[in-house]
Structure formats: C-alpha cells, structure tokens
Amino acid sequence: MTAPIFDQIAVIGIGLIGSSIALAARESGAARKVSLFDRDADVRKRAKKLRLGEVCDTAEAACDGADCVILCVPVGAIGETTKQLAPALKAGAILTDVGSVKESVLGEMQAHCPDKVFLIPGHPIAGTEKSGPEAGFPSLFREAWHILTPLPQREEDYNSAVDRLAGFWEMLGAKVEIMDAGRHDRVLAITSHLPHLIAFNIVSTAYDMESVGEGEVVKYSAGGFRDFTRIAASDPTMWRDVFLNNRAAVLETLGRFTEDLAALQRAIRWGDGDMLMKEFERARGIRKAILDAGQDTSETNFGRNTKDKN
C-alpha cells in the first residue's frame, strides 16, 4: 500500500465532486482521514449516512488539522468561503478548489488566504449531470484531466506543495496538467462552458415551441436532442456562477459561435449546399482527431437507450 499523500484532507461542499473526492481519497489511500462540511444541514445528514468521512458541524471544525483543504463549492462562493476559513487553516496547509473558472476567483482567494498557506487552484475535468452527495463515486476522476493553475511564484516549498497536490490527484486516478489561469478559462470557455450554454438554450427553445408539444419533444428526443438534455441537466447554481465569472471568455466564444451560425443560416436560406458540405466535412475532421487521440471510445446511438446497446 502506498503511503497517504495527506494525513488529513478537508472537503468543503459535499456535492457530486466533494463526495467523489472523499470516496476516492479513502479508496485510493491518498488521504488517511477525510473531514467534510456542507452549509446545508440536510446534506450533512445525508453525507453522514453515506459514511463519506467525518462530517463536521462547522467548516472550521472540518479544517482543523487538515493538510489540504479542498473547496468544492460553486465558483461564486469560493471567495467568501476562503475568507471565512482563513483563520482555521493550519500553517503549511494547501488550499485548493475544484471551480470551473480560475482567473476571476483568484484575486478573492489570494486576498483572503493566509501567507503560511499554499494556495493552488485546481479544476478536475470530470463530472456527470447528477448533483448532491449521493451522486459521488470513487472512480469519477480516473483517466480524467486535472488542471492545476499555481500562482506564478516559484519558491521551493510552494513548488513542493504543488507536487504533493499533483500526487494526490494522481492517486485518485487523474492525469495532472499545469496551466496558466487565464489560458484555462479560455480553453474551458470553448470546450465546456459554451457547449453547456448551448445545451441549456436549445432545451429552453424546445420547451417554448407552440407548434410541437413537450410530449412529442420527449418522445422523439432520440434524434439528437436527448444528448443536449443530458448536458442541460447539470447543476443550475454551478453553471450560473461559471457564466457570471468567466464572462469575457464566454462572450467572446459565444460571439464567434453566433457569427458562424448566422453563416450556416444564410447558406440554408439561399440553398448553398456546397458551403454546408464544406462545414460539415470540417466538423467530421475534428471528431476524427478526438478518436485518434483516444479521447473518446463511446458512440452515438440515437435510436435507443445506451444501456441496451448490445
């Protein structure tokens, strides 16, 4: 058995990600002890029942003695939570998070994080559309990327803290990547934030069609729509905070998307089949690159339920 990376970690916020970290840290042996806190008393009660670790009644109690504190709260709550926890953090501890936006939150975290604590923001590219402590499972991070966006300082003890945190995520099965916060936000705007916004939007549009009933949309959703509803089932609070905090990159990406869509719309209106062919063939090329890179082995099968595949 490999030695634990941390003697104790504290998980603040017990949703899908927080509960998965707790389960994965214990299953992998990456942490000897896991303490947890959620501001929702009912969630704390459920987390106790699920035996996710030592569920504490205050965030401060959960952080007491922790070598690594992981904020698993929505992006919009990270600054405030850092402020609240600061006095409870142990000297030499690591403070990290799992937020989907990094740059806008960094200032607030830095402002409140004590000097003696190593602030190393992070983001696991992993998830499902489910929410809450019951949604967690220990293999969630396996083979997934985990992006760390360390501060641009390079003291040796800080670097060694980054190595320790990277080692922790690797024990959970993740592949760790170091990236600048601003770059992270631009990459995620196109690979994650815009796709989610589009999915939320198309589901809303379908909802409002007077000419097609909701029942029909549901019944024939297998023609492509269903994949979007799955993405659009993700946690609303989390995504609201993502869009409000990665505003610039999302608006820039969205502007390009809308421009490109207008060009397709015009081609449809004027019957420009060559333009449509050219664009659709290009899109196919990117899919091939993803398959070649081994980034996806799953398949679309839009007639039936995926579980019935064979």
Place this chain on the structure above:
Amino acid sequence: MTAPIFDQIAVIGIGLIGSSIALAARESGAARKVSLFDRDADVRKRAKKLRLGEVCDTAEAACDGADCVILCVPVGAIGETTKQLAPALKAGAILTDVGSVKESVLGEMQAHCPDKVFLIPGHPIAGTEKSGPEAGFPSLFREAWHILTPLPQREEDYNSAVDRLAGFWEMLGAKVEIMDAGRHDRVLAITSHLPHLIAFNIVSTAYDMESVGEGEVVKYSAGGFRDFTRIAASDPTMWRDVFLNNRAAVLETLGRFTEDLAALQRAIRWGDGDMLMKEFERARGIRKAILDAGQDTSETNFGRNTKDKN
C-alpha cells in the same frame, strides 16, 4: 418462426441504414430475400463481401420482383431515384424511404410513383454517427420509433399496405407511429435537425479559435464538447440534404434558438444571475420528463471514456 412479411425487399442505397435493414430483415425473418443496389461500385463490392443479400449491378435488377422497395439514399436523391426506378416496380409493391425530411420530397415521389404502387414514406428515428455498409448492424431499429407518413387517401388496399409495412418495421424491433408529413418535419426540426446544426456549428467555431489550439480542444474535449463532436461526425451529404429540404421548419426553429441565445448572452453580459438560474432550472425539468418517459437511461460522464464507466 413467424412468416416473412415480404417475400422480397429491395434496399436502394447501402449505407448505415440500408445495410442495417438488410441485416435486420434477414435476422428477424421479416423478408425471405433481400436484394440491394448502390450506385457506388466500391460500396456494392463491400456489400457483397459483407453478405448483406443479393447485391445487384443495377437498381432495376434489385427491384425486380420486390414486394417492398426501400429507398435509403440521401433526401436530395429520393425524387430522382423514384423517377429512375418507376418502370421497374412491380404492381402492388410498396415504395417507401427512410429520409429525415418528408413533406418537400413527397411531391416528387408522388409525381413519379406509378399508380399500381403503394407509396408510403417513412423515417426511422435511429442511427449512429458512422456511415457506410460496414456501419450497419441488425439491432439498430430495436426499440426505436419508426414514423410512417402515409398519403391522406384511405382506400382499403392502401391501408392494408400501410399495415404490412408497419408490421415489417415491428418485426425489425421498431415502434411504429403514423404522422402527417408536415408535422413530422416540424417535430424533427427541433428534436434532430437543429441539434445537429448546432453541433456542426460549435465544432467549426472551436476549429477557428486562434486563442485555443486544436490540440487543446481535443485534449480537454471531455468537458462537454466531445458530445457535440460525436453528433457532428454524422454523414455530411445526408445532413446537407436535410437542411436544404426542411428549410422552412429549420429556419423557424433556428430563429427562436438564436433569439433565446441572445437573451442568455445579455444576461451573462449584465450579470443577471436570476435569469440564468430560471432558464437552467427549466432545462433540468425537460431532462426529468425524458427520464420519466423512459426515453433515456444513459448518463453523461464527461471526464472519461464511456466504455470505461464501471
């Protein structure tokens, strides 16, 4: 063993759908004999190797003696193919298709279909992102909806032909639904055509981002983008024809989508979190309706490859 519905079917166009019909018809015993034709000599050669049935060198030869001729060509080729085949169709035979658009094609089909032949357009809500004869598999239609859009005539022999064709698809495992052609096109515009257009478009937008490399898009595609690339890998010719032939319904649906997206964009720009929350919660509701209706048992798992799930 149930008796075959048709003594002989002819499959014209040997792609994903055509080859799946050939395999399913033989496996289920819904047709005693399957003859096939594709205008591409290489595809015919591959179809022979795959033993999909009696692969003929002309479309006329494939239709010779067939009780049911199924056009599995792109929507834009259905009219021309009907015209070409008309003299070869047997009296009392059924002529059907699998096109994703029904109304605009109907006129052309009717103009060329001989009086003695029962014209019954159809559309299976089934598929994968793969193309070509090798992509077919016999269970593709199992539990999938198959929509028939019969002509608004009600002679008894026509109705009995509709029953026979419905029975054929049911033997292939499909659930058959009768629908008006115009309604079909409006329902599919929102449940299938718009989702595909959006998917093609977002993949193009990602391709053109100078600030984010294609490699990074591929690497971090698990954050949501990957699901779109899968949909966008579908056959370009097929989809070009869909958009050109369902122009009015697609443009109407797309107009609403763009309007709704502009409202979300504005909410992001002005920091209107309440509006975003309201929309995202609504989207979640539709997902729940789909799950309640048993229309999807699959899950998003965007960190990893779906096949590694457990």
